[in-house]
Amino acid sequence: MKISHLFGGLMAAGLLLPIPALAQTPAAPQSGAPLTPTDVKPVGDWTVRCFPVASTSPCDMYEELDDKNSRQRVLGVSIAYVPSSDRHVAQIAVPLGVAIASGAVIKTDSYTSPKMPFRRCDREGCYVELLFPQTIIDSLAKSGPEASVDIVADSGKSFALRFSLNGFAGAHDSMSALAKQKATSGTAAAAKK
Numbered sequence: 001m002k003i004s005h006l007f008g009g010l011m012a013a014g015l016l017l018p019i020p021a022l023a024q025t026p027a028a029p030q031s032g033a034p035l036t037p038t039d040v041k042p043v044g045d046w047t048v049r050c051f052p053v054a055s056t057s058p059c060d061m062y063e064e065l066d067d068k069n070s071r072q073r074v075l076g077v078s079i080a081y082v083p084s085s086d087r088h089v090a091q092i093a094v095p096l097g098v099a100i101a102s103g104a105v106i107k108t109d110s111y112t113s114p115k116m117p118f119r120r121c122d123r124e125g126c127y128v129e130l131l132f133p134q135t136i137i138d139s140l141a142k143s144g145p146e147a148s149v150d151i152v153a154d155s156g157k158s159f160a161l162r163f164s165l166n167g168f169a170g171a172h173d174s175m176s177a178l179a180k181q182k183a184t185s186g187t188a189a190a191a192k193k
Contacts, residue, residue, distance in 0.1 A: 170192065
């Protein structure tokens with residue numbers, strides 16, 4: 001599945017949806033309401049979520065950090081696994097006011113990602129949306145216990161938005177297993193109809 005096909009529907013709708021909803025079939029709710037996960041499992045500081053959609057990637061692992069005073073999202077990291085193509089799709093959400101051309105970089109104690117471009121912004125923030133190579137997943141699983149998404153504001157000031165890697169490897173394993181199970185069972189159910 002091409003990345004443009006995966007994100008094309010989301011961009012056309014202009015909605016912020018969880019990653020598993022990006023590859024959903026037309027049977028999704030038409031109201032624009034956010035999908036509610038049917039399965040939620042905390043693993044360390046991550047949450048594994050599976051959604052009630054016919055999808056090639058029905059589950060993701062998610063971590064969100066909110067400002068303690070305003071309760072606004074400061075950083076959201078969502079990683080989904082697509083079993084049919086053995087790939088990962090990631091969405092990183094940051095606040096508005098970011099210097100788009102500067103991109104975002106993930107840093108850990110032993111890993112620095114290449115610069116990741118922002119794909120779009122809406123009233124909720126700006127988003128990096130891309131395929132994550134297995135090397136990034138492996139590097140994050142081996143790093144720890146903290147990481148950051150480094151961004152540059154429009155003002156030129158740099159920010160390191162910190163997130164936890166506590167439970168990352170376990171959340172990834174759980175999410176991948178659930179995605180395989182649910183994507184397969186969804187395909188089998190569709191074939192019976």
